[in-house]
Amino acid sequence: MSAAEDRGTAAQPGDGTSGDGTSAEALVDEARRWWQTDIIDIRPGEIALRGYPIEQLIGNVGFVETIWLMLRGELPSRAQATLLESALVASVDHGPQAPSIAIARMATTCGVPVNGAMASAINVLDDIHGGPGQQCMELYLEVDAECEQGRDLDDAVRLVLQRRRDAGVTYIPGFGHRFHPLDPRTPRLLSLVDAAAADGTVSGRFATIGRAVEAAIGAGKPRPIPMNVDGVTAVIYCELGFTPELGRGVFILARSVGILAHASEQMVQGGRIKGPLPKSIGYTYTGPERRSVAGAGDERRSTS
Ligand SMILES: CC(C)(COP(=O)(O)OP(=O)(O)OC[C@H]1O[C@@H](n2cnc3c(N)ncnc32)[C@H](O)[C@@H]1OP(=O)(O)O)[C@@H](O)C(=O)NCCC(=O)NCCS
Known part of the structure; x- marks a missing residue:
């Protein structure tokens, strides 16, 4: 809840204060503190991840090292990144049966x-x-x-x-x-x-x-x-x-x-509405045998 909501008052457009006199600067400050992150710093013309300028990361640091930097806050050693990468490579796919x-x-x-x-x-x-x-x-x-x-x-x-x-x-x-x-x-x-x-x-x-x-x-x-x-x-x-x-x-x-x-x-292959199996291969029905709704005729034979 914002400070203004907490006070049960709405910011008043135009006069630089909220209904209870909170200054515009205080409200902007509250808004700035709404999202706080150690991960990325963006200003006009500047982007830094965990403090490293993006233009230095690009071309010098690999994707796996960037994953580590983003998640852990520091760049890994080459050996750490290599081990992480081996786990990622192993996990990319396990075929259409997965x-x-x-x-x-x-x-x-x-x-x-x-x-x-x-x-x-x-x-x-x-x-x-x-x-x-x-x-x-x-x-x-x-x-x-x-x-x-x-x-x-x-x-x-x-x-x-x-x-x-x-x-x-x-x-x-x-x-x-x-x-x-x-x-x-x-x-x-x-x-x-x-x-x-x-x-x-x-x-x-x-x-x-x-x-x-x-x-x-x-x-x-x-x-x-x-x-x-x-x-x-x-x-x-x-x-x-x-x-x-x-x-x-x-x-x-x-x-x-x-x-x-x-x-x-x-x-690329196309195909429309493919289910898990070709329609020629049925599944196993385990419910009750065919039975009749009380009072119903054979609706399949009736004509309208
Ligand atoms: C993957 C999985 C579903 C395969 O099961 P499955 O080959 O059909 O194995 P079954 O259910 O036929 O079990 C065969 C026997 O091994 C045992 N078993 C199989 N996986 C087991 C496990 N992870 N822990 C303990 N016992 C296990 C079963 O209890 C059974 O023992 P029993 O014969 O004494 O009753 C099952 O191993 C599992 O659920 N593993 C944990 C989840 C997991 O790691 N999933 C990721 C898969 S990549």
């Missing part, structure tokens, strides 16, 4: 323009598809906090997984995959984290935690439940000091690339 990508393509065939197709797709990147990285980061951070309290890693993992089970969580976010017995992105990304830990870019702590969680949830199962792309990028985002919310956000930034590519390809 609901977000299918939705972008279906929306396009319904005539939705590119912004609508992208927004529709991004909307489903929630806790179950695309977004589990955020919950996985929360889990890793909880394990880390338990270890900080002096608990041994395996105990901490057991305790945190038990807390999830007690809360009714049966699928641990960041593990398992419907399509890949072993997600090909995981070993490659983990090897990059290990290399970054070896050269001191990151601690390697969260790679250790991620592996311990994978071992614990797979224990006693006939098949392993391997870390998926959300689980391994969660390792990277924790290693790099991102918050869980930012982890989900940067995943969405990456997946937006695939979403845009598929929406754009579908626009």
Whole structure:
């Protein structure tokens, strides 16, 4: 609520005061303070991001470094940016079988323009598809906090997984995959984290935690439940000091690339009102057998 609203008075045009005599300068000052940001400073002829003039950033700083600068306030080291970039590259696309990508393509065939197709797709990147990285980061951070309290890693993992089970969580976010017995992105990304830990870019702590969680949830199962792309990028985002919310956000930034590519390809291919399956392939109806409304005749045979 503004100071004027708070006082229940309206600014009086023309006399330089509000109804209660607040000066025009005070009102303008209040208006200036309405939005406050450390991110960008714009004046006529000048733009600076986190204090850096845009003309110095352009041509000298990469897009991934700019993402980091915008989100974290400082420029990353080259090694930090390279590790972040590897996670972003891994996440750009998972084909039309991934609901977000299918939705972008279906929306396009319904005539939705590119912004609508992208927004529709991004909307489903929630806790179950695309977004589990955020919950996985929360889990890793909880394990880390338990270890900080002096608990041994395996105990901490057991305790945190038990807390999830007690809360009714049966699928641990960041593990398992419907399509890949072993997600090909995981070993490659983990090897990059290990290399970054070896050269001191990151601690390697969260790679250790991620592996311990994978071992614990797979224990006693006939098949392993391997870390998926959300689980391994969660390792990277924790290693790099991102918050869980930012982890989900940067995943969405990456997946937006695939979403845009598929929406754009579908626009070129054309097609109208494409559903999730060709119409020759039915779905499974599980409702009641055909039955009659009391008193109704066979309406299909009646003539008007
Ligand atoms: C991705 C996912 C839906 C795939 O599931 P699925 O391959 O159909 O797996 P199923 O439901 O057939 O489960 C097979 C077994 O593995 C277990 N399992 C699978 N994923 C698990 C997980 N993330 N945590 C714990 N157990 C899991 C199941 O409980 C089941 O065990 P059971 O046979 O003893 O009952 C599932 O692993 C999941 O929900 N993961 C968490 C969410 C996530 O990370 N999503 C992003 C995917 S990229």
